[in-house]
Amino acid sequence: DAWNEQQACTTDARAAIEKISSVANKDKINLACCTYRRFRLCGTDLIEKKCGTEAKDFVLKFVSFFVSNLPDIVCQNFSPEESPCKALLPPIGTPPSGDKDSPLNQIISMFSAN
Numbered sequence: 001d002a003w004n005e006q007q008a009c010t011t012d013a014r015a016a017i018e019k020i021s022s023v024a025n026k027d028k029i030n031l032a033c034c035t036y037r038r039f040r041l042c043g044t045d046l047i048e049k050k051c052g053t054e055a056k057d058f059v060l061k062f063v064s065f066f067v068s069n070l071p072d073i074v075c076q077n078f079s080p081e082e083s084p085c086k087a088l089l090p091p092i093g094t095p096p097s098g099d100k101d102s103p104l105n106q107i108i109s110m111f112s113a114n
Helices: 002-020 025-051 053-067 070-074 083-088 103-109
Strands: none
Touching: 002 025, 025 053, 025 070, 025 083, 053 070
């Protein structure tokens, strides 16, 4: 059950990542930040729902240890629920259509069961 829910998070992230190459240059970083924030929110909400707040906090610290706080600093003013992100992000549930073997999709796929 948890893997299926996490699969939805990774599917949404992969679809949004694929869209980055097709948006105007001025929107690329914005879309990347919106994608990161939606994926992070989706994953941490799932962890908190299944395992509690302490587990969520641990995972956030663990991820920050490996990727630093840079994405959180750069993307702090982006919220997937607000109109700037809604205008850029594909709708939730949009299936990715591209190359599953791309390096970025391989990284995202590490967080799914497939």
